[in-house]
Amino acid sequence: MxxxxxxxxxGGFDWAERGLDRLVGPQANPFAQLGALGYFxxxxxxxxxxxxxxxxxxxxxxxxxxxxWMSGPQWWHAGVMxxxxxxxxxxxxxxxxxxxxxxxxxxxxxxxxxxSWFTGIPLIAFLYVSGITGYWLVWDKLAQYVATTxxxxxxxxxxxxxxxxxxxxEPTSLSDRFFTLLVFLHIAVPIVLLFVMWIHIQRISRxxxxxxxxxxxxxxxxxxxxxxxxxxxxxxxxxxAQVPSPxxxxxxxxxxxxxxxxxxxxxxxxxxxxxxxxxxxxxxxxRRTPAPAKxxxxxxxxxxxxxxxxxxxxxxxxxxxxxxxxxxxxxxDASKCVSCGICVGSCPSxxxxxxxxxxxxxxxxxxxxxxxxxxxxxxxxxxxxxxxRILAITCAHGAGRDLRAAPGLAVLELPCVxxxxxxxxxxxxxxxxxxxxxxxxxxxxxxxxxxxVDWTKQRFAHERDPYLRARVxxxxxxxxxxxxxxxxxxxxxxxxxxxxxxxxxxxxPPPTPPAPVEPxxxxxx
Amino acid sequence: MTxxxxxxxxxLTVLLTGLFAGAAWLSVTPEYRQIPPDTAVVxxxxxxxxxxxxxxxxxxxxxxxxxxPNLRTPMECPRTRNPVYTELYIDAQPVFSASLPPSGLSSxxxxxxxxxxxxxxxxxxxxxxLRDTPRADGFDHSIERTVDLVAGQSLAIDFRPELGGxxxx
Numbered sequence: 306m307x308x309x310x311x312x313x314x315x316g317g318f319d320w321a322e323r324g325l326d327r328l329v330g331p332q333a334n335p336f337a338q339l340g341a342l343g344y345f346x347x348x349x350x351x352x353x354x355x356x357x358x359x360x361x362x363x364x365x366x367x368x369x370x371x372x373x374w375m376s377g378p379q380w381w382h383a384g385v386m387x388x389x390x391x392x393x394x395x396x397x398x399x400x401x402x403x404x405x406x407x408x409x410x411x412x413x414x415x416x417x418x419x420x421s422w423f424t425g426i427p428l429i430a431f432l433y434v435s436g437i438t439g440y441w442l443v444w445d446k447l448a449q450y451v452a453t454t455x456x457x458x459x460x461x462x463x464x465x466x467x468x469x470x471x472x473x474x475e476p477t478s479l480s481d482r483f484f485t486l487l488v489f490l491h492i493a494v495p496i497v498l499l500f501v502m503w504i505h506i507q508r509i510s511r512x513x514x515x516x517x518x519x520x521x522x523x524x525x526x527x528x529x530x531x532x533x534x535x536x537x538x539x540x541x542x543x544x545x546a547q548v549p550s551p552x553x554x555x556x557x558x559x560x561x562x563x564x565x566x567x568x569x570x571x572x573x574x575x576x577x578x579x580x581x582x583x584x585x586x587x588x589x590x591x592r593r594t595p596a597p598a599k600x601x602x603x604x605x606x607x608x609x610x611x612x613x614x615x616x617x618x619x620x621x622x623x624x625x626x627x628x629x630x631x632x633x634x635x636x637x638d639a640s641k642c643v644s645c646g647i648c649v650g651s652c653p654s655x656x657x658x659x660x661x662x663x664x665x666x667x668x669x670x671x672x673x674x675x676x677x678x679x680x681x682x683x684x685x686x687x688x689x690x691x692x693x694r695i696l697a698i699t700c701a702h703g704a705g706r707d708l709r710a711a712p713g714l715a716v717l718e719l720p721c722v723x724x725x726x727x728x729x730x731x732x733x734x735x736x737x738x739x740x741x742x743x744x745x746x747x748x749x750x751x752x753x754x755x756x757x758v759d760w761t762k763q764r765f766a767h768e769r770d771p772y773l774r775a776r777v778x779x780x781x782x783x784x785x786x787x788x789x790x791x792x793x794x795x796x797x798x799x800x801x802x803x804x805x806x807x808x809x810x811x812x813x814p815p816p817t818p819p820a821p822v823e824p825x826x827x828x829x830x
Numbered sequence: 831m832t833x834x835x836x837x838x839x840x841x842l843t844v845l846l847t848g849l850f851a852g853a854a855w856l857s858v859t860p861e862y863r864q865i866p867p868d869t870a871v872v873x874x875x876x877x878x879x880x881x882x883x884x885x886x887x888x889x890x891x892x893x894x895x896x897x898x899p900n901l902r903t904p905m906e907c908p909r910t911r912n913p914v915y916t917e918l919y920i921d922a923q924p925v926f927s928a929s930l931p932p933s934g935l936s937s938x939x940x941x942x943x944x945x946x947x948x949x950x951x952x953x954x955x956x957x958x959x960l961r962d963t964p965r966a967d968g969f970d971h972s973i974e975r976t977v978d979l980v981a982g983q984s985l986a987i988d989f990r991p992e993l994g995g996x997x998x999x
Contacts, residue, residue, distance in 0.1 A: 329841070330838070333842065395856070474873060475988070476999075519839050523846050550863045552861070552862055566864060
């Protein structure tokens with residue numbers, strides 16, 4: 306049931322994202338920066354909020370006039386800031402909804418990744434409360450409608466003593482003190498929102514909280530244009546002796562208000578059902594609980610590369626416990642590990658050239674250890690005989706996941722392409738297992754394991770340790786970053802590599818010197 | 831920004847401006863009518879505590895003797911209140927009647943109500959009454975008022991004993 310929905314959504318996102326990729330490249334693609342855009346919009350709302358608050362009068366009889374003054378005589382600064390405040394808030398809701406839907410479509414919410422999804426649920430509530438309390442402050446007809454409907458909705462729950470809606474019973478009911486409370490709420494709740502946003506990113510490393518300058522600049526310029534062309538305006542002063550009808554609702558924040566207005570119980574039921582559904586989503590089958598990465602201290606010198614590369618903060622360095630000469634060792638937090646294998650690819654001990662009896666590295670995946678990776682590579686390549694022998698090292702979440710072995714094509718599928726240590730490519734070519742290697746990862750804007758594509762590119766470009774050795778013939782190597790809907794492009798890229806390799810002739814690596822590598826255990830002892 | 835990226839940046843700005851304009855349009859869409867045209871709203875709401883369920887009484891010496899020393903107050907003052915029974919009639923038609931229990935964990939708080947009724951605009955006769963004493967029938971407070979409601983008007987019926995009883999605004 307879930308998978309077809311995800312597939313449809315994924316296709317839609319991919320279509321839109323590929324178009325934007327062509328326009329601005331994968332780095333500035335808004336879809337790749339939704340979390341960062343959320344933070345960016347929050348700061349726009351905060352700064353414009355401070356500005357607006359400076360010229361806002363918090364008295365119940367003066368609030369509307371002060372807001373009108375902003376949008377009237379002072380439209381060129383306070384009015385623009387008011388529109389900024391309003392539209393950036395609306396866009397936060399839009400960005401949040403798209404972000405949530407995309408993470409669901411890409412299946413990035415299960416297993417050890419439940420935390421970010423789960424902490425996103427209170428974010429929704431705090432964002433809505435922040436926005437809704439802001440609507441009250443304008444104290445126009447819409448504010449009156451929002452205030453009365455909100456309080457009637459709260460009063461439906463038998464937890465409050467005095468019906469809060471009595472504050473809006475008739476014109477003399479509302480006091481400046483109540484309005485001051487609203488101002489406090491509208492400032493306090495966003496502060497809590499920011500705190501929850503901080504918690505939301507605690508289990509990922511290098512979270513993106515600032516969009517690229519190009520994207521940030523485009524957002525600001527677009528907001529200025531829209532704020533000038535379509536300024537946010539009030540809907541006439543509130544009057545508690547009148548029913549505020551009709552009002553123009555904000556579809557972003559007030560979508561449930563007609564339901565809350567007519568059937569508060571149904572509105573509560575809908576909100577509870579949505580909340581519960583979102584809360585249990587990460588724990589619904591199929592559960593994914595692969596064995597977490599395991600550190601082998603005999604082969605770990607505490608260099609910290611795995612800690613630096615882990616996208617999920619699942620690794621840290623601690624004081625050495627085995628009496629070895631090294632100061633530190635890596636330890637795995639199993640509750641955060643998604644078994645992507647990026648740590649395996651980052652470990653300097655992960656070299657398939659090693660000739661110790663059993664290939665063991667400093668950190669490995671119990672479900673798919675480096676030794677098996679090497680065996681699979683050798684076996685897959687051995688089965689290819691025709692033409693230029695191409696080895697495709699593919700990601701289980703990108704275009705390569707449907708790639709099948711064919712004459713002249715060997716496929717080695719990994720949880721993430723960054724699990725492959727650069728020495729694996731060297732091994733495939735230097736040991737003449739293949740004539741060419743294609744590394745096929747997720748699209749650059751939507752790496753399933755967040756940093757796998759970046760780390761692979763940097764390792765190949767000699768920017769990140771462990772490097773791909775200079776002796777690896779780059780003309781026999783291709784990197785393809787493609788999403789699951791780009792099978793056709795992947796096929797073309799592989800055929801292109803095959804053509805290039807065919808033109809180069811058979812792979813004739815220099816003979817490997819027979820010097821045996823000393824087993825690490827002996828070195829350490 | 832490099833000149834090579836300018837066209838992409840400009841195109842992105844145009845695209846985002848279009849999207850943001852759509853978002854801005856959605857921020858004032860749709861138009862919603864809380865009540866149909868040519869109707870008005872009558873709100874009945876009060877927060878009022880009825881009489882205590884039992885009167886104060888002096889404890890007998892033997893009762894006091896049974897109590898812990900720190901609780902031996904000579905007077906017993908039960909806190910529990912009676913429910914408030916209220917009715918609302920519009921044009922002689924009963925639209926609301928309820929026995930409103932006292933609030934609070936000890937049932938010693940005021941009884942509360944907040945209800946909204948949509949009525950056609952025009953002349954109406956409103957009658958509200960309530961019973962806040964232990965009497966079994968009859969009413970302790972009532973009001974009957976003929977009102978001319980214009981479309982979109984919100985009329986509140988409140989009960990404030992300190993201001994003399996029912997208030998219609």
